[in-house]
Amino acid sequence: MIAINWGTSNFRAFRIGSKGTLEAEKTSSRGALSVPSGGFLDALMAEVGDWIRAGEEKVLMSGMVGARRGWKEVPYISVPATLEKVAGAVVSLQIDCLDARIVPGLIGADECGIPEVMRGEETEIFGCEGGSPSHSNLCLPGTHTKWVRMEDARIAAFTTCMTGDLYKAIREGSILRSFAGQDPIDDAAFLLGVARSRQAGALAHHLFCVRTLLLTARIAESSASSYLSGLLIGHEVKTMAREGESVHLIGDAALCSLYARALAEFDVQSSVEPAGADLRGLTRIAGRLEW
Amino acid sequence: MIAINWGTSNFRAFRIGSKGTLEAEKTSSRGALSVPSGGFLDALMAEVGDWIRAGEEKVLMSGMVGARRGWKEVPYISVPATLEKVAGAVVSLQIDCLDARIVPGLIGADECGIPEVMRGEETEIFGCEGGSPSHSNLCLPGTHTKWVRMEDARIAAFTTCMTGDLYKAIREGSILRSFAGQDPIDDAAFLLGVARSRQAGALAHHLFCVRTLLLTARIAESSASSYLSGLLIGHEVKTMAREGESVHLIGDAALCSLYARALAEFDVQSSVEPAGADLRGLTRIAGRLEW
Numbered sequence: 001m002i003a004i005n006w007g008t009s010n011f012r013a014f015r016i017g018s019k020g021t022l023e024a025e026k027t028s029s030r031g032a033l034s035v036p037s038g039g040f041l042d043a044l045m046a047e048v049g050d051w052i053r054a055g056e057e058k059v060l061m062s063g064m065v066g067a068r069r070g071w072k073e074v075p076y077i078s079v080p081a082t083l084e085k086v087a088g089a090v091v092s093l094q095i096d097c098l099d100a101r102i103v104p105g106l107i108g109a110d111e112c113g114i115p116e117v118m119r120g121e122e123t124e125i126f127g128c129e130g131g132s133p134s135h136s137n138l139c140l141p142g143t144h145t146k147w148v149r150m151e152d153a154r155i156a157a158f159t160t161c162m163t164g165d166l167y168k169a170i171r172e173g174s175i176l177r178s179f180a181g182q183d184p185i186d187d188a189a190f191l192l193g194v195a196r197s198r199q200a201g202a203l204a205h206h207l208f209c210v211r212t213l214l215l216t217a218r219i220a221e222s223s224a225s226s227y228l229s230g231l232l233i234g235h236e237v238k239t240m241a242r243e244g245e246s247v248h249l250i251g252d253a254a255l256c257s258l259y260a261r262a263l264a265e266f267d268v269q270s271s272v273e274p275a276g277a278d279l280r281g282l283t284r285i286a287g288r289l290e291w
Numbered sequence: 292m293i294a295i296n297w298g299t300s301n302f303r304a305f306r307i308g309s310k311g312t313l314e315a316e317k318t319s320s321r322g323a324l325s326v327p328s329g330g331f332l333d334a335l336m337a338e339v340g341d342w343i344r345a346g347e348e349k350v351l352m353s354g355m356v357g358a359r360r361g362w363k364e365v366p367y368i369s370v371p372a373t374l375e376k377v378a379g380a381v382v383s384l385q386i387d388c389l390d391a392r393i394v395p396g397l398i399g400a401d402e403c404g405i406p407e408v409m410r411g412e413e414t415e416i417f418g419c420e421g422g423s424p425s426h427s428n429l430c431l432p433g434t435h436t437k438w439v440r441m442e443d444a445r446i447a448a449f450t451t452c453m454t455g456d457l458y459k460a461i462r463e464g465s466i467l468r469s470f471a472g473q474d475p476i477d478d479a480a481f482l483l484g485v486a487r488s489r490q491a492g493a494l495a496h497h498l499f500c501v502r503t504l505l506l507t508a509r510i511a512e513s514s515a516s517s518y519l520s521g522l523l524i525g526h527e528v529k530t531m532a533r534e535g536e537s538v539h540l541i542g543d544a545a546l547c548s549l550y551a552r553a554l555a556e557f558d559v560q561s562s563v564e565p566a567g568a569d570l571r572g573l574t575r576i577a578g579r580l581e582w
Contacts (some may be wrong), residue, residue, distance in 0.1 A: 216406045
């Protein structure tokens, strides 16, 4: 079978042999947002057509491919959600040439009753090593970071912070855009930003101070993006992490490492999930389906 | 004389007769950021050359025209600052054809010792009707909103929140960009956004909820920008306003009206300065100079 993590900005495909072994892997920047309406089958064939022509007919996909602007809108299922509930709501695309199916996203609400949604992260969560995640608090850093509360192997509730999206928007469109280059992370500046986030003040105020620290040469231009990253992640962690409760991080290793450092500044312990949670999750969901 | 409020994005010029009467007025979008390095005299002549050729030789300017990327960098002066101290630090451009001078900006620090700067707002503040402002708490809404503490007719301290800049960056570069059109403000949606800001949660979380409220049709696409505005201004006001202390607003009437409504939601009274504070401030500073 072919397992695909098809997110907003990236496409990751895995070819899995009949005995569950990973036979091939492919990553590209053909995210769901870059595919024109009606163009998903063509996009799929362009990426993994070789595998399909070689006989693979089963395709299981997770992520934004199931969103309103994706291949087909797959209804969200409500939390609390187990792996079985998610697998039971997988939707078939009903196309002739392939048995292609999409994993549903989840819908919940925050403590104020405002809707919360995810697509793709549910699959990574159920792909944690050792089966259903044994951690109570998960964090999946990204453009739209998810903070997830697990109860009895169920996804009980989750909260999204669009910290990565804000970081990008601020670097592209605000007075802080002058240092828009992608600098390597400067650890000291990142931690200074986290320390700043712990002080009183609105985020919009702390952001302006990045400008004044540059103007007064108290931080270097080349460190400013790291400082900004620490400031934004710090403001998120300050609100989301619970003192004394550890957090298990799932996602890109470099980003997980930044979150781990920020959490440590707030005296919150963390662990990091080994790479491949998406593949493991897709494999587990596929194993619960009748093909 | 000619009085000019030359900000980042806008140019406002006033021709003032010998008896202090306003003889002409001109506004354009030729902000300091749009003028190439070395091109300020040409820009000035393009805007008000007619007035200069008609005999006006005294030009007093405030705002970003005195910044590092402006006509000439005029050193900041430190708070606390009186009108006299600001007037005493006006810098002459020393050009042949004109007696052109620039009002200095102010530098201070927030309660954590992080630098704070303003250019142009000091002139508006000293232009409050009735002479030196009798209010203790001022707010000058804009791209970089200033919250100012006055003591004995001195600007004692100030704090900047880049709320307007964030609003623009989010509408241009984030997942919330789909409703980037300039909708007329929807009062009810604005107040819903302010109400949301009063609830617990990080700004980055509340921002993502704008997306989920749209997805679940709980707010209309046409109201989303008003909701976002309420959310951002609410998060600012929540941190900056002091309960029981009224705030005097100086600036664009429509924006002041939004801030007044947000402040009222936090039970903070406000008043609005009549238009023309920049002209009044420039006139007062000019009156203290030897020409």
